[in-house]
Amino acid sequence: MIQRIAIIGLGTMGPGMAARLARGGLQVVAYDVAPGAIERAGSMLGVAEGVLDALGIAVPPAGAGTVRFTDDIADAVSGADLVIENVPENISIKADVYRTIDSLIASDTIVASDTSGIPITKLQAHISHPERMVGMHWSNPPHIIPMIEVIAGEKTAPHIVTTIRDLIRSIGLLPVVVKKDVPGFVENRVLYALLREAVDLVERGVIEPEDLDTCVSWGIGYKIAVIGPMALLDMAGLDIYKSVSSFLNADLSNRDDVAPMVLEKTNASKLGIKSGEGMFSYTPEQTKALQGERARKLVAVRRILEGRE
Ligand SMILES: NC(=O)C1=CN([C@@H]2O[C@H](COP(=O)(O)OP(=O)(O)OC[C@H]3O[C@@H](n4cnc5c(N)ncnc54)[C@H](O)[C@@H]3O)[C@@H](O)[C@H]2O)C=CC1
Numbered sequence: 001m002i003q004r005i006a007i008i009g010l011g012t013m014g015p016g017m018a019a020r021l022a023r024g025g026l027q028v029v030a031y032d033v034a035p036g037a038i039e040r041a042g043s044m045l046g047v048a049e050g051v052l053d054a055l056g057i058a059v060p061p062a063g064a065g066t067v068r069f070t071d072d073i074a075d076a077v078s079g080a081d082l083v084i085e086n087v088p089e090n091i092s093i094k095a096d097v098y099r100t101i102d103s104l105i106a107s108d109t110i111v112a113s114d115t116s117g118i119p120i121t122k123l124q125a126h127i128s129h130p131e132r133m134v135g136m137h138w139s140n141p142p143h144i145i146p147m148i149e150v151i152a153g154e155k156t157a158p159h160i161v162t163t164i165r166d167l168i169r170s171i172g173l174l175p176v177v178v179k180k181d182v183p184g185f186v187e188n189r190v191l192y193a194l195l196r197e198a199v200d201l202v203e204r205g206v207i208e209p210e211d212l213d214t215c216v217s218w219g220i221g222y223k224i225a226v227i228g229p230m231a232l233l234d235m236a237g238l239d240i241y242k243s244v245s246s247f248l249n250a251d252l253s254n255r256d257d258v259a260p261m262v263l264e265k266t267n268a269s270k271l272g273i274k275s276g277e278g279m280f281s282y283t284p285e286q287t288k289a290l291q292g293e294r295a296r297k298l299v300a301v302r303r304i305l306e307g308r309e
């Protein structure tokens with residue numbers, strides 16, 4: 001039974017994950033190589049806990065879990081039943097972490113990666129006892145979005161998938177088991193198909209960025225939260241989809257590299273909210289207000305979608 005979880009990496013995703021797991025009654029020890037990240041994670045944890053309160057996520061009868069931060073990776077993983085690796089999306093950084101923890105954990109400690117889409121089979125090559133490695137892909141913001149993908153690599157033991165699926169379920173979250181270890185799994189394959197087209201339309205001057213967001217959020221996003229893509233095909237009619245896709249699919253972006261607009265911005269360190277500028281610009285005050293407003297709206301929508309309002 002999983003009780004003690006180590007989280008490695010406390011950037012965008014780690015603190016919200018720690019808060020959600022602890023709310024589910026689990027004991028979390030969280031580590032980051034950067035002291036600044038540990039400091040920031042403390043305040044992000046407090047914000048996430050407030051959002052979990054607003055969502056009405058109850059503490060289990062046995063009581064809430066705990067989150068403890070440490071700057072010592074050996075301390076973080078000591079006695080862990082599950083280690084969740086949550087460092088940047090770069091195989092060599094992830095492999096370094098696996099090499100470091102390998103001698104610090106038991107051979108049956110489960111190691112999960114929150115990778116956005118590196119096949120688990122590739123990551124497994126960098127750890128001993130690869131049968132205990134599994135993909136556990138959360139969605140951002142992880143304390144609010146309830147769905148988590150679970151992915152087996154070629155060497156993952158089936159019971160590890162079941163254990164992680166059951167853990168996710170046991171704390172009131174929604175596991176989705178992905179049946180093939182394809183790059184990007186399912187959520188990001190769908191998201192990146194949408195993002196490729198959206199970036200292309202803005203880059204070609206078909207639409208302004210603000211209008212693109214209005215079109216997608218109100219035309220597609222709002223609807224798709226209630227009616228998933230497969231159900232939407234039935235609502236529209238497969239005959240309509242057949243007619244439109246017969247001419248439209250060939251016209252959609254099939255770019256297989258990173259769009260120049262994105263390269264230009266990343267080369268200029270315009271990374272989005274984390275650097276104050278990306279597709280849009282953000283002052284620190286605007287960022288704080290935006291994050292609060294987005295959390296409030298996501299909480300309200302989730303409560304309604306779950307039939308709690
Ligand atoms: N940002 C997002 O929306 C999502 C990201 N992911 C995935 O989660 C993982 C983490 O992503 P983010 O939190 O966005 O990254 P991030 O870049 O915000 O944070 C990564 C953290 O890892 C730390 N780190 C780097 N090397 C380390 C090491 N050797 N040991 C311990 N800590 C180390 C960094 O100091 C940083 O705080 C990536 O694989 C990413 O693809 C998954 C879902 C959503």
Ligand SMILES: Cc1ncc(C=O)c(C(=O)O)c1O
Binds near residue numbers: 116139140188
């Ligand atoms: C752009 C982008 N890329 C990856 C992920 C998750 O892996 C997300 C997300 O929101 O979860 C994302 O927005």
